[in-house]
Amino acid sequence: MAVPVPFLDLSRHTASLKDSIKEGLGSVVDSGIFVLGPEIAKLEKTLADYCGAAHAIACSSGSEALLMALMALDLKPGDEVIVPSFTFFATASAVVRLGGIPVFADICKDSWNIDPNDVERKITKHTKAIIPVHLFGRAADMNRLTEIAQAHNLHIIEDAAQAIGAEAVLADGNHRVGSMGTIGCFSFYPTKNLGTMGDGGALTTNDPAIAEKLDLIRGHGMKPRYFHKIIGINGRLDAFQGIVLNQKFPHLEDWTFQRQQIARQYFDLFAAYPKLSDHLQFPMKSGKDRVVWNQFCVRVTDPQEGEIRDRLGAFLSDRKIGSAIYYPFGLHEQECFRCLNYEPKSLPVTYRVSRSILALPIFPGLTKEEQESVVEAVSEFFSN
Numbered sequence: 383m384a385v386p387v388p389f390l391d392l393s394r395h396t397a398s399l400k401d402s403i404k405e406g407l408g409s410v411v412d413s414g415i416f417v418l419g420p421e422i423a424k425l426e427k428t429l430a431d432y433c434g435a436a437h438a439i440a441c442s443s444g445s446e447a448l449l450m451a452l453m454a455l456d457l458k459p460g461d462e463v464i465v466p467s468f469t470f471f472a473t474a475s476a477v478v479r480l481g482g483i484p485v486f487a488d489i490c491k492d493s494w495n496i497d498p499n500d501v502e503r504k505i506t507k508h509t510k511a512i513i514p515v516h517l518f519g520r521a522a523d524m525n526r527l528t529e530i531a532q533a534h535n536l537h538i539i540e541d542a543a544q545a546i547g548a549e550a551v552l553a554d555g556n557h558r559v560g561s562m563g564t565i566g567c568f569s570f571y572p573t574k575n576l577g578t579m580g581d582g583g584a585l586t587t588n589d590p591a592i593a594e595k596l597d598l599i600r601g602h603g604m605k606p607r608y609f610h611k612i613i614g615i616n617g618r619l620d621a622f623q624g625i626v627l628n629q630k631f632p633h634l635e636d637w638t639f640q641r642q643q644i645a646r647q648y649f650d651l652f653a654a655y656p657k658l659s660d661h662l663q664f665p666m667k668s669g670k671d672r673v674v675w676n677q678f679c680v681r682v683t684d685p686q687e688g689e690i691r692d693r694l695g696a697f698l699s700d701r702k703i704g705s706a707i708y709y710p711f712g713l714h715e716q717e718c719f720r721c722l723n724y725e726p727k728s729l730p731v732t733y734r735v736s737r738s739i740l741a742l743p744i745f746p747g748l749t750k751e752e753q754e755s756v757v758e759a760v761s762e763f764f765s766n
C-alpha cells in the first residue's frame with residue numbers, strides 16, 4: 383500500500399524537544415549574552431569529546447569553517463588544494479576565496495568518496511592540502527589519504543559536514559571524523575545529522591596552536607580587544623544556536639542509530655527484489671567503519687542512466703514520494719570554475735555518478751511503512 387513519504391521531515395524527531403528549546407531560548411533573552419558565551423563553550427567541549435579531538439571551535443557555518451581552516455594553514459594565492467569534484471560547493475569555494483586553486487579529484491566507484499589514487503596523481507609542488515569530504519555520512523579512505531599526506535608533507539582538512547560521528551578504520555583502530563586530519567570542519571545546517579535552527583558550524587583539531595589561531599580568526603584576529611594580531615573574519619556563532627545544539631546533542635547517538643536502522647531496513651527491503659540490482663547500484667554497506675547515513679543514495683546503472691534517473695525521480699514524485707539529487711554535476715563543470723579548464727568527462731566517475739544518483743528519504747522518525755512504500759515504488763518503476 384503506497385503512502386506518501388516526505389524526503390525530509392525535521393519536525394518528527396525534534397517534536398519532543400520543542401518546549402525545552404523554547405525555554406532555553408528564553409533564558410538567552412534574559413541573560414543578555416547573545417554571541418559566543420557559556421552555551422557555545424559547552425557546545426565546543428561536547429563536540430571535542432564526541433569527536434575524540436582535543437579542541438573544538440564553534441563558528442557561523444560549515445562554509446566559514448572551511449575558510450577558517452585554510453586561513454589557519456596560511457593558504458597563499460596560487461597554492462593548490464586537492465578536493466573532490468563530487469561535493470557541495472563550499473568545499474572548493476573556500477580555496478578560491480583565499481586565492482588558492484582547487485584541484486578536482488575523481489571519486490571511487492563504490493564509496494563515492496575522493497579517490498586516493500587520483501589525489502596522488504594530482505599532487506604538484508604547489509599542493510598545500512587535501513580536503514577529503516566524508517560524503518553522505520561515510521568516512522573517506524583516511525588510511526590511504528593519511529599515508530599520501532604524510533609522504534608529501536600535506537595537510538588534511540576533513541570536510542565532515544555530513545558525517546558527524548562517522549568513523550574510519552585506521553591501522554590502530556577506529557577514529558571519528560574530525561580527529562584524523564590537521565583540522566576537521568562541521569556544519570550544523572538544519573539538514574545535517576546534528577542541525578540547528580539557523581546556520582552554524584565548527585572546527586576540530588588536536589593541535590593547540592591551531593586551536594588558538596582558529597579562535598583568533600573567528601573574531602577578526604583580535605586579542606585583546608582592538609588589538610588585531612592577524613586578519614580574521616566574523617565567524618562567531620550565536621548563543622541561540624548554542625542552546626538548540628546543546629539540547630539536541632544528547633540525542634545524536636539515538637538519531638544516528640535510527641539512521642543506521644533505516645539503512646539496514648532499505649538493504650533488507652530491496653533484497654526482496656533481486657532483479658533491481660540489474661538496474662541499481664546500492665550504497666556500500668557499513669563494515670568495520672561507522673557510517674552515519676546523512677543520505678541513502680542509489681545509482682541507476684542502465685544505459686541512458688541519466689534519463690532513467692530523472693524519470694525515476696518523477697515517478698516517485700507522482701506517488702508523493704520525495705527524492706533528491708546530490709549532486710547533479712561535478713563542481714568541475716560549474717560555470718564559475720570554467721576558467722580551470724576541466725573537460726566534463728575528465729573526471730569520469732564523477733561525471734557518471736552525478737548523472738545517475740538519486741537520494742531516497744532517510745531521517746529519524748521515518749517509518750517502516752513509509753520505507754516499504756519507497757521500495758515498492760522503485761521496484762514498480764523498474765518492472766515496467
Ligand SMILES: *Cc1c(COP(=O)(O)O)cnc(C)c1O
Pocket residue numbers: 443444445446469470472473515541543544568569570571581582583
Ligand atoms: C553542508 C555542507 C557544507 C557547508 O556547510 P554550511 O553550514 O551550509 O555552510 C560544506 N561541505 C559539505 C560537504 C556540506 O554538505
